[in-house]
Amino acid sequence: MHSGDNSNIPTFRRNDEIYSTIDYIFISNQMRPMLKSTDIHRLHSSWTDHQLLSLSINLGQTPTGFGLWRANPILAQQKAYRVQLKQRLTSIVSSLPNQIAAQKQWDYVKPEIRLFTQRYAIDYTNWRKKSIKVLQRKRNAFLQSQLPIAIQLQCLPVMDKQIESLQQELVDIAELKAGIRWREHGEKSAGYLKQIHQVRNVEQSINCLQDTTSGSTVSSRTQLMEISQTFYQELYSVDPVDKHDIDCYLQDLADLPQLNEDDRRYLISPITIEDIIEQSKKVIGKQSSPGSDGLGYVFMHLIYQFSPLKDLITKIYNTALAAGSFPSSWQDLRVRLLPKKGDLSTLKNWRPISLINCDAKIYTRIINQRMRSVIDTIINRYQTGFLGDRFIAENGMILNILMEQAHVQKRPEIGLLLDQEKAYDRVHPMYLRQTMLAFGFPPSLVHSLESLFFGNAVRININGYFTNRIDQRRGLRQGDPLSPLLFNIALESFLRHILQDSSFQGFRFQLVSNSVTTTSNTMPPPLKVLAYADDVCVLLHSTDDYCRLRHHLDRYGSVSNAKVNIHKTEAFSLDGRSYPEWIAFLAVQDILAFP
Template sequence: VEKVNCVIETGITKNGQRRVIHSLLSGTGQEITEPSQIRRRAVSFYSTLYTSEYEEGETLSEGFWNGLPQVSEEANSQLEGPLTIQELQTALQGMQGRRAPGIDGLSVEFYKAYWDVLSNDLLDVFNESLASGSMPVSCRTAVITLLPKKGNLQDIKNWRPVSLLCVDYKLLSKALATRLGRAVEQVIQRDQTYCVPGRSMVDNVHLIRDVLEVSSSLDINTGLISLDQEKAFDRVEHSFLWKVMEKFGFSAGFIAKIKVLYNNIESVLKFNGGLCAPFRVCRGVRQGCALSDMLYTLSLEPLLSKIRSKLQGLFLPGFNGNLVLSAYADDVVVFVRDQTDIDVLVDIVREFSSASAARVNWKKSEALAVGEWSGGLPVLPQNMVWRKDGFKYLGVFLGKEIVVLKNWEDVTEKIEGKLSKWKWLLPQMSFKEPLIHKARLDVSNSETPGLTVALCRSKTLCLQQLVDAVGPELSDAQALGSLLGLHSVRVAQRILQLWSQILCPEEKRLLRSYGRGGARPDPADPFPEIYLSPGLGELTGPLLQPSLRQTRTAARDPPIKRTSQLAPPTLICDWKIRVRSETRPSKLSLKATPEAGTAIHPNPRTASLHGRPDDYHRRLLTHKESLPFPRIQLS
């Protein structure tokens, strides 16, 4: 535990150092190094960012609102229902602990510990706030902390603002978000996969990849334009958002509940360890709020609906209908067929930006052309350039093989580096599983170049665990897949093949002999392949209980029960299977529990080296140079 805390504290220290801003560029591009001026520059930037640019006179044409789907009456009745303690309790149970609290300092653990005392009063506060239209001051105030992004960190735009909200605010927003999640699917089309239950960004990646492959193989002229929206979540105008929800048919009562969360809100910038003066927030959805994702998706849907209805898009052989776009939040890819589609797209974006204050940055947007385009490529807005090889979408490089290979640049080194930091952990999957789970990869078309072998050396899964799962024959790929959580039998078979290549023939023979119960030491051989040596550290018995208690930890071993009668200690012995090899000496150990006067009983599957017939069980094997295998998902 002390080591884990040390690692966590070290990480926090390093992250804290990265978040310190020593200099910024002013609006004119001059470098600022004075701490007070840096603070003023940051506060000025974000106060301006959250200042509304919405003009009531600017309205979208009726064409944007025509054809929008409507929320059902049943869904509206559920959305308008009174708030209950059960909803708040469910929201609290779904919150993760060990998170930074809001400005009041009350954490999730505090509310969970005193929920029985606070629940009724908290419900009364929420009901009063919803009735009056305003939340308490602490709920309305968020602390903005800055996280570094890629690029020049002297540019304040390359810092991502994250709002730290009070837990009571997040409880109310999470309860309302649970209600909204059941209704949002009715109004958000299938090509938008963000924050809609049952949809995934994997669908977007697979769609783009398939479109590129089909267009290339069938020589279909296809254009893809990836729109870059500047500060997408921070530029959502509240008045425009309420208008959109009204056009989707949400009831006035539910919209009023959402308005309460955004009425007279303000933020305090946490800068270099200190808090700045608060400023009003008149636009944007808070990224720490459970409602933010769905509210942003709703605000963008009129634009996507207009694009679907006006562009021709892509027609593929054997596919019913046309493909017009693929969206995951603000990452929108539009399929264009010709110059007309591009001109219409530019007009739609211009009109939507004028009415909603959203902004598309054409200079950072990307365009990819597939096919011959014998008549010439269409003209793109603002001097954009067509690419022919590929582009990056949702963190994945798509396109030609030379671009796809970029997905594996430095992957092996990064994962090896992460795993090497955790080598001090015991070789148990329960310790390493969270780390391995985060390192999962999805490889759909080919194996990861050099990754599997490298991860084998990271000692994630020892040979003893491998044999315990698949048997000494190393042949049960399904059992290995179950142990590692793999969905691909092919990958499990590949792992077993690698292990078969690692073990020498003599080691394989000894493993098979052990599995049949035939492995035993030869007392007449002065240099035996198998020899018996007691593991004194594993002696157990009543007389040894006090010393063992001092060395055992509650996390690893259960407490040893006291006994009133003396019993002989059980001796756990290590069977060392030594293989004589001049090229690569190796060592395997078999653990068994010997009992006097018992014989060796062979078993076709597993057997103890010593023991009664009803005590047969396979013992774990440990390879001196055990090469572990990762929990990696390859499909």
């Protein structure tokens, strides 16, 4: 574990000829977020020939804010809540101002539901706490009464069931906070689940960040917020691209497939209230964090079934589809940061997950379901991410067969695992729009998705506190059901440029035995690239292939804002052997991860 750029510094040195890295400090994954800084110090040569390694960690608890409120889904299961919700909705509908647009009416309805739910939850929590105390006292008094055993056996189970039911609610709430999706029968202790929740909060807390301007490490809340605000404002700001260059890039693709007329009509067919209710029903039990309104799928499912609101809801969804006009709450995002590998004092090693209001995600779930049924015809067969009837194991099996043949034939080809920097967060809106139009997507749908995904108001959650508004001008929001498919569409032109490049050789299959006769048209085509969403493996026959790859990467990046971290890209030998020529060539390219 290291912080900063100390990983390649030798820790042992004897004379001027012998030096190596043999000293380490290991730290657990649970303590990684607490790591503030690391350093290497040279000591007097007469004392030792080792360097002194040091680290500093924050042992105190990081101050946290209130974060986001979210409604307890257990409430939606209670008959009393559903009855009172219906009464409150009736009152809300009767007071809706008719002179404002449907989107604004919806943004009036949801805060009222949120306020009602918060008040109900407070009252119910107080009632449950009091009820448990009363029931426990009643049970103890009953046992002290020394009534006949027969009466005790008849009455105690009733009391115990009431107590257990309320205690189970506490465990279920702790489970939600802990974020676990399963548990063994013996793991029902509320204390155990609370501990998991606390550990998860520690793992996801940000204790310090590097200030790229001064180079120092900061830890105060104000400084953490300022650095995060600056980083994400820059990340979500577009680098200029030229529409003409994008169009030329797409026109250079031969035989680009397009959706047929039936598919286009299906994609923009009106959304019915049955479609909306069906999608909400599918995810009613999904533990997905809601957005800024705090209302999860289970609450939206109840609201969608309220008859007086059905016309308003249907109008909102169809206006979103046809005109790209949405409730403002659909583009009011909160972003939670999850740790990745590497130095957690740099924001590049935190994954931003958008917390989107569930009514907005129902819309993209409907579009996602429609697109999944038609997109297979336009995405090449070497992309297996998030597509129906395609599985990641397919590419793994292909690569395994390829490596077996390379090993038998002692072939020097290599594979490159591209590391795309913030792949989802760098997608340019103009590039995505032109790419979707080139594939034949209906212009109205393209406009709707472009309007929804770009121009969002984003606030980053830093230890429970939120930054000021950040305008998201580029990037697909991670956490949206539709983002993986949209990314596949964005990446497709890059993959197709490699596949159609006749100068790019890739891995060419050969006969293992000369005794077998074949014709050229029975051999598989050269294998050049395998992809699972943004995880891309490129197969190189020679250094010329690498030069062609860099050409395609540069051109793709210039029109899409995509960026590949060459120094994080990993190379591997297909036949398992080491080739000095490749190692030397890749070292010049700043690719050092080669076995």
